[in-house]
Amino acid sequence: METRELVERLQAIVGAEHVVYLPEDLIVFERDASIDAQLPAAVVFPRTTAEVSGVLAVASEFKVPVVPKGAGTGLSGGAVPEENGILLSVSRMREILEIDAENRTALVEPGVVNLELSDEVAHLGLYYAPDPSSQKACTLGGNVAENSGGAHCLRYGCTLNHVLGLEVVFPGGETAWIGGKAPDAPGYDLMSAIIGSEGTMGVVTKILVKLLPLPEAVETYLAIFDDVPAACEAVSSIIGNGIIPAALEIMDQVVTRAIEEAYHIGYPPDAGGVLIIEIDGMQEELDEQREPILDLCRQAGARTIKVAQTAEERETVWAGRKGAIGALGRLASSYYIQDCVVPRTKLPEIMRFVEDVAERYDIIIANVFHAGDGNLHPNLLFDVRDGEQVQRVIAAGEEIIRACIDAGGSLSGEHGIGTEKQEYMGWLYSEEDLEAMRKLKRAFDPDWLFNPTKVFPTGEGPHAAKIHIGKAPAIASQAGHATADAVWK
């Protein structure tokens, strides 16, 4: 296949100015927020569903791989281009098409930024609940691809629980509307298959989401513990007592110190574990939950519990939490962020294990995570120029993943598999399980063109090791490089 012919065909669909193909222009599109990089043959910027359909028809005709891309904030490589492939950016499809306050829904294009939607509907007393830490930048299309979560999915669920309908262009170019404001459309639930499929089954061109009424009251507490396992015990006992707060987030000392330097929140420098608790809902509900929560924290060993007194204080708490990963840039040039999930009751045990791993491998692991969901985010810090240290980080990371799976957990709570975790899928699923998943993809994408090298193990061994051998210098250059203004999960 001639790239030139492909480019000309794409230009005819979206306009010459909306196709990027010169090598020097392509370089900025080689990454998302993960550790991988690859130059595509071309990047296209369609504006309409019809243009997306045209692009996918051409891709099928030329048998060219396609990768859909939102904001590129994904951490697992889902939006990294495929070799000789088309990168389909939805960045020009960013209109909020309809807000239906009566039915509490919004119809948006996939390039609309998550937080923009909530801002846009706030005057109606509504908001869009899933709130990944990257919500200032990430797109709703990307959220659908990854079934993104966020701090508040403890109470409100992830993207899948908030999408009512999708307009999808399937591989080959056929367009379909799935779901809608009315429930119970006949047929298989294609929507639940597509949400979280990491761009492997087509391109979503419109999204109908559910909006929720803003809670009438919100309270946020910061409980300070001597260590992370103690904070985990508090989380277990709160949930074990039948209270489901809006959010339960834990940060360890490495993280709080880094945040403190960046944001000056006022964490005690010797706090071993900080637990953010947010409850929301009706005032009476909060009144009923407040004392039990504070008591359970004290019983678990909380030294002090601060209550955010104003909306401003609450925002500061969350600015620190959502900027936590970025703040790690003060500590190391690179980090490897993991995303395992364990049953909540296993949290204290797993967090002790993570501590032990850090000690045994002599690396720094910074923990900031969605404790209420049992969703860990150990950040293994390293300097990519130190090859021996990189090896230790890889080995340590694998031990943590193995331990989480052995504890009955999962590889990923919200970041997706992508290229980052694909080689570990065999630890979680049997070959029969994986083959059943491949069959699902083939039902949508018989030519296996959409994100074809991702999600499934290639059999080439753990991915991180591959990177170290082949592409290690790339890690520091961008994606895994921590910057203070980064807005990732």
Place this chain on the structure above:
Amino acid sequence: MLTETIHTQLAQVVSREAVSADAPTVDGRRPAFAVTPRSVEELAAAVAELAAAATPTILVGGGTMLELGMPPSAADAALRTTGLNAITEYQPADLILTAEAGVTLAVLQQALREHGQMLPLEVPRPQQATVGGALAANAHGPLRYAFGTGKDLVMGMRFVQGDGTVVKSGGEVVKNVAGFGLHKLQVGALGTLGVIATVTFKVFPAPKADETVVFACADASAAFDLAYAVRAHHPAAAVILNEPAQARVLGETRGSHVLLARFMGAQRAVARQVRAASAAAAGVGAAAGEADLAAGGALWQKCVDLGWEAAAPPVLFKASAVPSELRHVYADLMRSAETSDGTVGVVADPLSGSLRCGVWPPAEHECALDARQSPLAQLVPLLQRARTISQEHGGSLEVQRGSVSLKTAVDVWGPHPQGLAVMRNLKRTYDPGHILNPGRFVGDM
């Protein structure tokens, strides 16, 4: 002859007593035998045998919703999941429960209740209905407004593909994006993409308070208005009942229409919700009444059961619409029903946008009339019109119970949905021999 061979083959992979002649009749077809495996391994082996012998197989859980779907194109065997009846994993503090497909909802809820927890999935006849069957049928009740449906509650599953291989999807944690959502795809697929073997649910703490208020409304329009006024006070569920539905659910008629609103949560929060909803009702002239709700839960169960009682109405259907437009579908349906001889009972869920309508034969004929011999000439136009109106308001209509001739005359699923080509690929993929509930799903799948 062929059947006898399979019979013998099956008896080798499951125990001899697991194969019997006791198969249920589905839409007039009665399979020659039923097999009831007692473990996931036996279930897989049985499916493999049935597939090897290309045996069209009806899947049976508690048998409460067997009339769903089109009449099967063939039914030589019945596969029962009731032998898979263990709750295999339950850690209350993790809010996760894993059960085998044949566990009944009643048993599951009892296990949860002992730990102050619940699964907010309401299904008809929970004493019989099984976890696997409820999910395959995508059974749900009015609590869907607050908690969603099966797809929102299922975190993981093991199922047996049409070739007999067992597949795991999802996991036993509350948040998981590793791998594709095969387990969600099984929800509502009526067993045509695989036999559900085990299910992992996300469960919830039971609310401290759970109150229901009954509002008697002057007419349907007032009831729908009130539902939206009450929505502002965060009900967990709300339904509107017409007179025949009230008679069956409440045991009496309280007005032209009643709105039942359910509030769940903290004691004082619920008390305020009830006060606020009652004030809203007074504002529109609706009378708030006590639900005789020593057994509030029982009342909601009756709403969910309506139309699914063992003694069937001749016709039960479900219609949906954009929630704010459901009132138009309802109003049109009531106009059409005026000329109907039978009793038309409706439970409408105005906030989710769906209604369920049962048509019972006229009382004087109740014994004489064979429920399966429903007056086709009357019902077909009624259903077709209701379907058209539902579609005009963004929704669809599914016939859930009815005679074979009625089901065939109107197609229970209605016009083919978009994405049918992909759906057909899925069917071919997961059930290559086309043996699982053949012909019952959308598009003859």
